[in-house]
Structures are given as C-alpha cells and as structure tokens.
Amino acid sequence: xxxxxxxxxxxxxxxxxxxxxxxxxxxxxxxRYDLDLVLxxxxxxxxxxxxxxxxxxxxxxxxxxxxxxxxxxxxxVGKRHWLAPALVGxxxxxxxxxxxxxxxxxxxxxxxxxxxxxxxxxxxxATPNKGxxxxxxxxxxxLAAEHDAQLRFDGTVAGxxxxxxxxxxxxxxxxxxxxEAVPNxxxxxxMDMLADGMTWQDATERAHDxxxxxxxxxxxxxxxxxxxxxxILANAVLxxxxxxxxxxxxxxxxxxxxxxxxxxxxxxxxxxxxGGERQSDGSYTLSVAPVPLSSDHALGHLGPKQMGILYExxxxxxxxxxxxxxxxxxxxxxxxxxxxxxxx
Amino acid sequence: xxxxxxxxxxxxxxxxxxxxxxxxxxxxxxxRYDLDLVLxxxxxxxxxxxxxxxxxxxxxxxxxxxxxxxxxxxxxVGKRHWLAPALVGxxxxxxxxxxxxxxxxxxxxxxxxxxxxxxxxxxxxATPNKGxxxxxxxxxxxLAAEHDAQLRFDGTVAGxxxxxxxxxxxxxxxxxxxxEAVPNxxxxxxMDMLADGMTWQDATERAHDxxxxxxxxxxxxxxxxxxxxxxILANAVLxxxxxxxxxxxxxxxxxxxxxxxxxxxxxxxxxxxxGGERQSDGSYTLSVAPVPLSSDHALGHLGPKQMGILYExxxxxxxxxxxxxxxxxxxxxxxxxxxxxxxx
Numbered sequence: 001x002x003x004x005x006x007x008x009x010x011x012x013x014x015x016x017x018x019x020x021x022x023x024x025x026x027x028x029x030x031x032r033y034d035l036d037l038v039l040x041x042x043x044x045x046x047x048x049x050x051x052x053x054x055x056x057x058x059x060x061x062x063x064x065x066x067x068x069x070x071x072x073x074x075x076x077v078g079k080r081h082w083l084a085p086a087l088v089g090x091x092x093x094x095x096x097x098x099x100x101x102x103x104x105x106x107x108x109x110x111x112x113x114x115x116x117x118x119x120x121x122x123x124x125x126a127t128p129n130k131g132x133x134x135x136x137x138x139x140x141x142x143l144a145a146e147h148d149a150q151l152r153f154d155g156t157v158a159g160x161x162x163x164x165x166x167x168x169x170x171x172x173x174x175x176x177x178x179x180e181a182v183p184n185x186x187x188x189x190x191m192d193m194l195a196d197g198m199t200w201q202d203a204t205e206r207a208h209d210x211x212x213x214x215x216x217x218x219x220x221x222x223x224x225x226x227x228x229x230x231x232i233l234a235n236a237v238l239x240x241x242x243x244x245x246x247x248x249x250x251x252x253x254x255x256x257x258x259x260x261x262x263x264x265x266x267x268x269x270x271x272x273x274x275g276g277e278r279q280s281d282g283s284y285t286l287s288v289a290p291v292p293l294s295s296d297h298a299l300g301h302l303g304p305k306q307m308g309i310l311y312e313x314x315x316x317x318x319x320x321x322x323x324x325x326x327x328x329x330x331x332x333x334x335x336x337x338x339x340x341x342x343x344x
Numbered sequence: 345x346x347x348x349x350x351x352x353x354x355x356x357x358x359x360x361x362x363x364x365x366x367x368x369x370x371x372x373x374x375x376r377y378d379l380d381l382v383l384x385x386x387x388x389x390x391x392x393x394x395x396x397x398x399x400x401x402x403x404x405x406x407x408x409x410x411x412x413x414x415x416x417x418x419x420x421v422g423k424r425h426w427l428a429p430a431l432v433g434x435x436x437x438x439x440x441x442x443x444x445x446x447x448x449x450x451x452x453x454x455x456x457x458x459x460x461x462x463x464x465x466x467x468x469x470a471t472p473n474k475g476x477x478x479x480x481x482x483x484x485x486x487l488a489a490e491h492d493a494q495l496r497f498d499g500t501v502a503g504x505x506x507x508x509x510x511x512x513x514x515x516x517x518x519x520x521x522x523x524e525a526v527p528n529x530x531x532x533x534x535m536d537m538l539a540d541g542m543t544w545q546d547a548t549e550r551a552h553d554x555x556x557x558x559x560x561x562x563x564x565x566x567x568x569x570x571x572x573x574x575x576i577l578a579n580a581v582l583x584x585x586x587x588x589x590x591x592x593x594x595x596x597x598x599x600x601x602x603x604x605x606x607x608x609x610x611x612x613x614x615x616x617x618x619g620g621e622r623q624s625d626g627s628y629t630l631s632v633a634p635v636p637l638s639s640d641h642a643l644g645h646l647g648p649k650q651m652g653i654l655y656e657x658x659x660x661x662x663x664x665x666x667x668x669x670x671x672x673x674x675x676x677x678x679x680x681x682x683x684x685x686x687x688x
Contacts, residue, residue: 162514170506324662
C-alpha cells in the first residue's frame with residue numbers, strides 16, 4: 001500500500017467537493033490501486049488545518065465549508081490566519097491540490113505562489129485553476145522539470161472532460177489540423193435563454209441565481225474564461241507558446257437576441273467556440289467567438305450542462321469528446337484523476 | 345535519440361497503411377519525441393523480409409502490397425515461405441505489431457501464437473487484432489506481466505477512437521454505471537441503407553462493394569464482431585473477466601426493413617449497440633443488440649463513417665467520444681499510438 005499525502009488549497013466549489021470525493025472513494029482506491037490518499041493539510045482564505053500524523057477527515061473538512069465555516073475551525077489542528085502559502089511552504093506532503101479561485105486580475109495569486117512553492121519543494125501539483133497556467137505556463141513547466149515534479153491540470157479546460165489528456169496523449173504522432181471546443185457552460189446557458197426570448201437582464205440574473213455566472217459576469221460573458229482555456233490548450237496540446245495576447249477574443253455581450261432567436265428557428269444553436277486552425281507554416285490562429293452551430297456539427301447538440309472538444313487530425317480522423325456534467329463534481333474529481341495518473 | 349525496432353505481422357488493410365504512416369511520420373517522430381521507429385521485419389501470408397542492420401523501407405513494403413504482391417519479394421532480404429511465427433521467434437526487435445486478419449474460427453491463429461512468442465521473448469506487443477484478446481485475454485496479460493512486456497490493443501475496439509485508453513486511464517477512480525458503444529461501421533452502414541428502402545440483398549452487396557463487409561458478412565451482421573469488442577471492453581475497462589459466452593448477442597439479420605424505415609420516419613437511427621449495465625452487486629450485464637437511437641441520444645447522430653462510446657460514471661459525469669473515420673488509416677495508426685504510449 002502506497003500512502004500519498006495531499007495538501008489542498010482552496011475549499012470553494014471544487015475543493016469542498018473534492019473532499020467529499022476523497023471521503024467516498026478512500027476504501028475503493030485502496031482496494032483497486034493499493035493507494036492510500038491521505039489529506040494531511042487544507043487551507044481556505046481564513047486559515048488552515050494540518051495534521052501530518054493522523055491526516056484530516058475530508059468529510060469533516062467538507063462539512064465545515066458546507067456550513068459556511070472555515071477549515072481553521074477543524075478540531076485540534078485548525079488555525080486562523082495561517083494561510084495557504086505558509087502551509088504549502090512547510091507541510092510534509094507529496095502533492096499540492098491547488099483549487100483556489102481563478103484570479104487573473106491579481107497575477108493569478110494566491111494560486112501561482114502556492115504552485116511555485118510546491119514545485120520548488122518537489123511536490124507534484126494537480127490543479128483545475130487556470131490562472132497560474134495562463135500567466136506562467138512555461139515557467140511552471142520548467143520549474144517542475146527542474147525539481148522532478150509533475151504538474152497536472154486536466155481540470156482547467158472543460159470541467160471533467162479529459163480534453164488535455166486526449167489531445168496530449170491519445171493524439172501523439174498526429175498533426176492536429178483543427179481544434180474546436182465549447183469549454184464552459186455559462187455562455188451557452190445564457191445564449192440558450194436569449195434564444196428562448198428572454199431579455200439580457202433576465203438571462204444573466206437567472207444564470208447568477210443558478211450559480212452558473214459569478215461576479216459581474218464579464219469574465220465569462222466577454223470571453224476571457226474561454227480564452228484562458230484556449231491559451232492552455234494551445235500550449236499543452238498544440239505545442240504553441242501562447243498568451244492571452246495571442247487570442248482573438250469576441251465575447252457574447254454584443255450579440256443581438258433577435259439573431260439568437262433566428263438561429264434557433266433555423267435549427268442552429270449558438271455556442272462560444274474556441275478554435276485553433278493550423279496554417280500552412282504549422283502555426284495556429286487562435287480565436288474565441290460565438291458561432292451558430294448547425295445540428296450537423298459535432299458540437300451542435302450540446303445541452304446546457306454539456307461541454308465538448310473536437311480534434312481534426314491527419315492520422316486519427318476527427319475525434320470529438322463531450323461531457324454531460326450536471327454538477328461540479330466532475331470538475332473537482334479531475335484532481336483525483338490527475339493524482340491517480342501520477343501514481344497508478 | 346532512442347531507436348525502437350518494430351516487427352510487423354500482417355500486411356492487409358491495416359498493416360499496409362501502418363507502413364505508409366511510419367514512412368510519412370518518421371522524421372516528425374524523431375524531431376518531436378527523439379524516437380526513431382525502424383521497421384526491421386515484416387511478414388504476410390506468403391513470406392517475410394528481415395533486415396536488422398538497415399531496416400526495411402516501410403514505403404517500399406506498402407508498395408509491394410498495394411500492387412498485390414508479397415513482402416517476400418522485398419529486394420535482397422525477402423524470402424518466400426518464411427512465415428510470421430518464425431520471424432517473430434527469431435527477430436531482434438523491441439515491439440511486435442500484430443495486424444493479421446481476425447480469425448476466431450481457428451483459435452485466433454496465427455496472431456495468437458505470434459503474440460505469445462513475442463511476449464515470451466520480452467517484446468512489447470501492439471495489436472488491433474481482436475481475436476487473440478478475445479480468446480486469451482487473461483493468459484496474454486499474465487504472460488506480459490511475467491516477461492515485463494507491455495501488451496497494447498487500443499485499435500481492437502472502435503477503430504481509431506481511444507475508447508480503451510479513455511475508459512482505462514481517464515476514468516480511473518470512477519465507477520462506470522453504464523457503457524454503450526457503436527464499435528463498428530458496417531452494421532450501421534447496412535441498416536442506414538435498409539432504412540432508405542433498399543432490400544437486404546442490395547444493401548449487403550453495396551456494403552461488400554464498398555469494402556465495408558467481408559466474407560459472407562455473418563461475422564459482422566450476426567453481431568460477433570460487436571460482441572468480440574464488448575468482451576475486450578468488459579475485460580479491459582469494466583474489469584470483469586468475460587468471454588463470448590457471457591454476452592447476450594442479437595445481430596441485425598432478423599431486422600425487418602419496414603421497422604427500420606418506420607424508425608427513420610420517427611427521426612430515429614438504428615445502430616448495433618453494445619452495452620454494459622452495472623448491477624447492484626457490481627457486476628455488469630453485457631449485451632449486443634440493434635437499437636433505435638433517438639436524436640437525443642449521445643450516439644444518435646452517428647453517420648456512416650462514425651463510431652462512438654459513452655461512459656456514464658459516478659464522479660466524471662457522462663463522457664461520450666466519437667470518431668469520424670473516413671478511411672482505415674486511424675485504425676492502422678492505433679499501433680503507432682500504442683508504441684508512442686509505451687515509449688514517450
């Protein structure tokens with residue numbers, strides 16, 4: 001039985017659900033893979049808990065958060081004002097799970113610092129947090145290689161869909177001629193409501209109420225979220241060093257609801273599509289834009305809880321993968337996928 | 345630069361195309377992966393060629409076959425009546441690529457013997473040949489483990505779709521509640537023509553002429569091909585030791601063309617579906633049967649050159665993967681995928 005010690009930073013939507021998954025799966029993982037995943041530390045924005053001897057009970061950590069509390073209140077070993085960077089800098093652990101909120105505006109902190117610290121200490125990192133990858137893709141990969149650590153981020157692109165593993169591993173040897181993806185749920189959700197005749201205000205309010213849209217919504221609606229995912233796809237799968245400046249971004253905020261309704265009447269469905277198109281010199285043009293997809297399109301049937309990616313290749317035909325993700329559990333579980341991929 | 349020496353058995357539809365892929369990709373693979381794939385030996389039913397010093401030119405091997413010839417005529421090193429088992433038993437090589445025709449009737453020979461010999465000699469094996477896996481799944485895996493060799497067979501299930509890698513790797517940690525797949529093209533091809541009003545005789549003749557149906561067609565039309573693929577999926581992904589006897593098989597031969605036409609009029613599309621449904625005791629019921637799929641079904645839009653698989657899971661939502669495979673190249677290229685997966 002191999003024991004793997006995990007430190008989890010960020011106990012929001014994803015971190016909390018990962019705790020529930022770790023709790024539910026522990027016995028099964030021991031049986032199937034001879035692997036004992038022990039959560040030794042966890043931090044949220046108010047404090048942290050760390051117990052290298054006995055580990056934390058992930059179910060109890062999740063319960064503290066469901067009730068609006070903080071892991072700092074974890075019995076015995078929780079401490080207020082003991083923040084993530086300090087925990088990551090000192091904990092005896094094997095893997096950092098970094099699930100703090102995406103925050104590109106502030107240099108992707110605190111996630112970026114935590115990931116840097118972990119890699120320098122030789123910890124592997126699994127993260128669904130786009131921010132650090134978008135602002136420091138190359139640097140973090142160099143740091144990981146230097147310290148013989150693995151950096152995994154399968155959950156950054158399209159929730160629980162293994163879009164990166166598919167592109168990086170299963171398409172090895174192929175040339176990707178074209179890549180198209182619908183990598184988030186919220187823009188499709190809003191556009192479907194507009195197509196149904198709802199006003200912009202009603203549609204965005206509804207999306208807020210459903211927990212699909214966060215903050216003022218601009219991060220998603222103006223296409224930044226999709227662009228960030230494209231930056232990661234371009235670096236990781238298309239092997240093209242890419243930053244946000246390289247992406248041509250059109251959000252959905254200027255869309256005319258009447259055009260959305262007309263498209264629906266034609267049997268088409270608008271989705272915010274990210275695309276990479278290979279040019280004759282081998283480089284890719286990268287774009288984010290709302291596109292009306294006909295029912296013939298491989299991504300033309302995506303429902304409100306579905307995301308997808310399509311790779312058109314030279315030797316593996318055209319491969320499309322779609323996920324139906326009714327809750328955020330699959331996105332959270334990508335951290336488990338990454339950990340198992342490292343150790344199994 | 346790492347050199348990997350390949351021996352290829354079987355130069356039909358897939359083996360010949362793999363030679364073309366190896367020829368086209370050699371420089372690229374050296375550049376991208378520091379990997380030099382050298383074809384040192386090749387065999388067809390009439391003879392073999394082997395050149396451990398210089399390797400064979402895969403383009404020349406393919407050309408010999410396109411013209412209806414045999415690799416035994418390969419200049420200098422080709423020999424008539426020198427058959428695959430002898431080549432595999434003696435060649436200095438790292439990987440056996442086994443692409444001989446599926447032949448379950450004769451104990452999956454000659455593929456099975458070649459794979460056994462290769463594994464015993466410590467060669468890795470990559471094969472799209474279902475036969476040996478269906479009749480000796482457990483034995484071959486034990487043999488591989490014993491000799492520290494890898495046995496890969498991604499191309500056995502749904503052409504170039506990485507259905508096995510998706511299920512075995514990307515769904516690690518999950519419980520698969522339901523698996524559904526459309527793993528071959530020919531039955532859908534025939535049923536689409538019947539739904540269009542063609543007679544059975546015309547439809548099967550057309551399928552023969554298009555190269556979609558082989559022999560008397562019974563292997564495909566009676567559901568054996570789909571069942572063989574389900575046996576491999578059940579063993580490899582569902583971790584349920586399975587043989588053909590465990591599968592409930594209904595082919596398409598008893599289908600009434602009028603029912604197919606009626607389904608089309610209802611907006612449904614018949615496909616020969618293989619399914620695994622998890623029971624309360626954790627086992628799976630396994631079946632092959634023609635099913636009318638509505639356009640709401642994730643596999644309900646498959647065209648005549650498309651295959652797909654769906655995994656409904658507990659923690660990764662429902663993931664569907666579809667391949668559009670206009671030629672057999674993707675099926676052939678799975679051997680390259682497998683080799684790169686071993687070495688990269």
